Amino acid sequence: MKTKYLKINKADNVAVAIVALKAGETISVDGIDIRLNEDIPAGHKFALKDFEQGEDVIKYGYPIGHTCKAQKQGDWMNECNIKTNLSGLLEYTYNPIDASLDIPQQGLTFKGYRRKNGDVGIRNEIWIVPTVGCVNGIAGQLAESLRQETGCRGVDAIVAYPHNYGCSQLGDDHENTKKILRDIVLHANAGGVLVVGLGCENNQPDVFREFLGQYDEDRVKFMVVQKVGDEYEEGMKLLRELYSRASQDERTDIPLSELRVGLKCGGSDGFSGITANPLLGLFSDFLVAQGGTSVLTEVPEMFGAETILMNRCRTKELFEQTVKLINDFKEYFLSHGEPVGENPSPGNKAGGISTLEDKALGCTQKCGKSYVEGVLPYGERLKVKGLNLLSAPGNDLVAATALASCGCHMVLFTTGRGTPFGTYVPTVKISTNTDLAERKPQWIDFNAGVIVEDEPIEETCRRFIDFIIKVASGEFVNNEKKGYKEIAIFKTGVTL
Structure with a gap:
């Protein structure tokens, strides 16, 4: 020490x-x-x-x-x-800074799956996606049966993703559900997807099929259970077809420039802004310099540090989009009668974080020092490489699902208190302190606590780059080993 x-x-x-x-x-x-x-x-x-x-x-x-x-x-x-010094909405002025990076290209690759449309996945899984919560049970039964029948040989996992939505929703809530489910179905980490609908839900399967746009019909199948005789037999027939194709897929060399990672923190403590988050910042800058993509979300946890991000926006248009990103979320809080500074959590405070600004200034370090190249609404998919900002709340599972849904291959999740959860892409847990890593090795995948002990952060980052390439090439992280995989969709309105 x-x-x-x-x-x-x-x-x-x-x-x-x-x-x-x-x-x-x-x-x-x-x-x-x-x-x-x-x-x-x-x-x-x-x-x-x-x-x-x-x-x-x-x-x-x-x-x-x-x-x-x-x-x-x-x-x-x-x-x-x-x-806290935070209150309501603010007016912002664009004061751009030079966020150029001086990091050399290294020509690194990982072993991934090249899909028919040219996209890349780092996993080859079979997913069952319900259009509505009414068929969650069927989706789960089908997944379990295919796992038992095949032993998952030739694929990385077979998973159903239940949720509560798809019906009795209006306006933005209905659109959010459609967007997130679309993003899951089209995600390149899936080698095959069975979409299971009921038939009478608001999220009508035929309309949802059109909403997908172009998709590989050999890899995405639909079943509407009100329109078939035995939904179990029909579902297994379709899944066997999907499995037969996906199990033949093979990994190939993919440039690191095609890797997309989400940046997330949860259960933060006083070390988050000193060890794990700065480590992710170094990695994010490195990945962006290689031509890759990183995505920062948790908009309410940008409050108090937002001007740092705004002044790194590549253009005035991106600055204005970031101002809207921040103020829209503040208006969301205020419209519900909630103060914009109602954070941090009890666990954050116990770990040494006193105010939302304290939390935000540590949180935003995850995205390093590079230019902001894109700003995404909730549920939208990535369009540009480099550092992107994504609209989503701080809630761990909602935010992690949103990161996966914009196209991230994995979520890099720093934590000082610890959490076991995972979303539908590999969810890599990076501990801010060594004590947590030693107490919860079944949760933590990488320990950044050594940064305040005896290892320079640059050396830690070199080890982390090697580790992430291994994960992208197929090495499972703890949430995958444990089967902790879930989704959560942002809800703001009424339920009918």
């Missing part, structure tokens, strides 16, 4: 404890001896100066809120004495 604390930016007036510190201990910061007035848990902040009431607390070089009352040098700075 190199140090007991970290002052992240020279402008900061708080530092972060890397290990638990005891009251009465003296810490030397910038040549000044600071006596701690109380115990400081690992990942939490302590004051580097005396604060007056209402004075801004600076971390990462930016305000993360203001003091609720006067504080002394050496005090524990947490959610009890720091209050």
Whole structure:
């Protein structure tokens, strides 16, 4: 362990404890001896100066809120004495910065599946996708039967993706359901998809089929259960056809420029913005420099750090789209009578995150320093390479599903508290601290905690690049090994 604390930016007036510190201990910061007035848990902040009431607390070089009352040098700075500066809608000015990258091309490849339409997948799975929740049971039964019959030989997995929607929805909710289900059906990680409809739902199977646009009819089959005799026998017949084709697919060399990754964090702690999120930022910049694509979402967790992203927009048009991305989500909060700063969660606070700005300034580090090249509405699919911003809430499963649905091959998920879940693409868990990685090896795939111990972040990133190429080439991560695969669709309106 190199140090007991970290002052992240020279402008900061708080530092972060890397290990638990005891009251009465003296810490030397910038040549000044600071006596701690109380115990400081690992990942939490302590004051580097005396604060007056209402004075801004600076971390990462930016305000993360203001003091609720006067504080002394050496005090524990947490959610009890720091209050957010966030309020309602803001007006923004475009102040573009140079976000050019000086990272050489390395000509790296991974082993993936080249589909008929030219797209690429990193998995070759059979999926059963219900158009409506009424047929969830049938979809699950079919998946289980095909797994038992085939043992998944020749494919990576056979999975049904139940959900609650597809009927009794109006407006945006109905469109969101259609878009996410379309995105799943067309995803290149699937070698074959059986779409199972009921027949009387709002999400009519024939209309949904047209909504898909062009698709490989050899790889996507439809069954409407009200129109067949024995839905089980018919479903198994169609699945056997899909399985017969998919099980013959083979991996080939694919340029890393075709890899698309989603960037997500959940169960964050005070180390998220110091270890795992900066690691993802380095990786994102590296991937973009190779011609690949990364996608950042969780719009409410950009509040307080949004100007950093806005000023990295490649064009004024992208800046304006990002302003709309932010303000639309703020209006969503306000229309429900909720404050825009109602975050972080109890687990975040226990881990050392005090305000939404504190969380956002750590969260946005996942996307590195490259230009923003695209801004996507919820449910839409990627159109440009490079760093993209995607509209979706912070909820882990909703956001991860949205990332997969825009076309990401995998989701890179940093966590300081831990979580086992996975969405319908590989969901790679990166721990912010070594303790979590050691306690939950069945959840965590890669430990970034070493960054505050004995390994330079550049070396950690080199290992991470090698690891991600292995995952893209077929190495399973923990959510796949455990079979933890789910979807969740964003809902904003009424249910009939």
